[in-house]
Amino acid sequence: MTQNIHEDVDVITIYRSENTGTLPLKIRWRKRDYLMSKLGYHHIERVGRDLHHIFHVANDHLAFRLRHDTSNLSWKLEEVSDGNPD
């Protein structure tokens, strides 16, 4: 099931210079912590002159779509999915 969320979240990122670059490692959403193990895809999106980074990250149970707005350095959780049919 996939759910649209659009809520601000706390995020801890890690930067790995040798391979994957930046990975949102830990997310705190609705007072629960989620540790990420995989970066599925990262891309950028321009909203006017603002640059947004979109991270698709996952652990063994859930996948998250996160939006990082570089104009105010905020993080938004846009979508959560468990990979199952709706």
Next chain:
Amino acid sequence: MEIPISTDLALTMHIDLNSCFATIEQQANPLLRGKVLVVAAYGTENACILAPSIEAKRYGIKTGMRIKEARYLYPDLVIRTPDAPKYRDVHLKFKKIFQDYSPNVYPKSIDEAVIDFRPTQVLFPDLVAVGREIKQRMKEEIGEWIVCSIGIAPNRFLAKLSAGLHKPDGLTVIDHKNLMEVYASCELLDFCGINTRYQARLNSWGIYTPLDFFQASSFALHKQVFKSIVGSHWYHRLRGYEVDDQEFEMKSIGQQYALQKPTANPLELSRLLMKLCEKMGRRLRYAQMQAHGIHIGIRYQDYSYWHHGEKVPAELYTTPELYKRAWTVLSHQPNPNVISLLSVHCFDLSPAAQSQLELFNEHKLRHRKVSAAVDQLNNIYGEFVVTPATMMKMNDTILDRIAFGRIRELENGFFS
């Protein structure tokens, strides 16, 4: 005069991402990998499937089916809606990889490209090895779930045919040595450019297989079957000669919208038409063009179709100019009915700099300046931040979509 099969080296490579949108979704979300997944226009039961995953194709699910039809084949279907910016990003990444091998890279659609190795054949003598390297780089630089089929041949037509022979993850070469063998193993409908109607036309002249097609004379194809230069092009194409390396100018710009809720309400339609005209106008002005004609196409709920185009003496450039003219054309419908699909195109394009000032329309220049200012604001603060009042509260209507076929604006940087 009969022409022999081309013995030119196979220097054209066609690369096709397999189940593009679905594979990208599986790349982004590892929990979807291996699942029967489709990317559909909407999440509703009547929505059209745009891309089934490789797993979904194994159950017979195809592009163009409705979700409810696909559920008969596989009830636990996972449905995703399109994420256009993500697909454009993948396209730009794979194009960047291809440009490392040749300056002549021609994107054919969001998931296909042709690389012409003629300028760099000395640097890359073994194209099969290059093909394997490209597959590996796509996995490393885009994502490990991304798979593509590659075809290598002397011309674009055969390269595309060979890319389609072994899916997914194929790497096939067609040249003068195995050409007849390939033709013997495929059908007319496997050829890009031959649809069921062309097939019927070929059948009516006794051409039932690719080998029959190949053996038909140039005269028969040109003068009898196709009755135009198209027949001669097919004659050369089938023998491995390049006839498809022509780049065409942009002749029209248009937008289309399949209405989620079909309507005949003039107010609803005016709002939809305004948004389509605004999107079309943005693209027109980005290309620094102006139009001299408007075309409206309508599909009614009963699947009947009406379309009408008009040329106009004055140039169309700003969104209000486009909208006014489009609404006039729309009002020419002979039998207005419930509309399920609305498309608008502007045509007869010319450079915007060549605009003629009008003696009795002193506001024209002022309107263009206002239009430029609004475009500038939208460039800075995001699309549809400043819009015509008719478009108020239309944020989620007419979503960002990927066009089928050539995607010129992506290549020109409109979306970057």
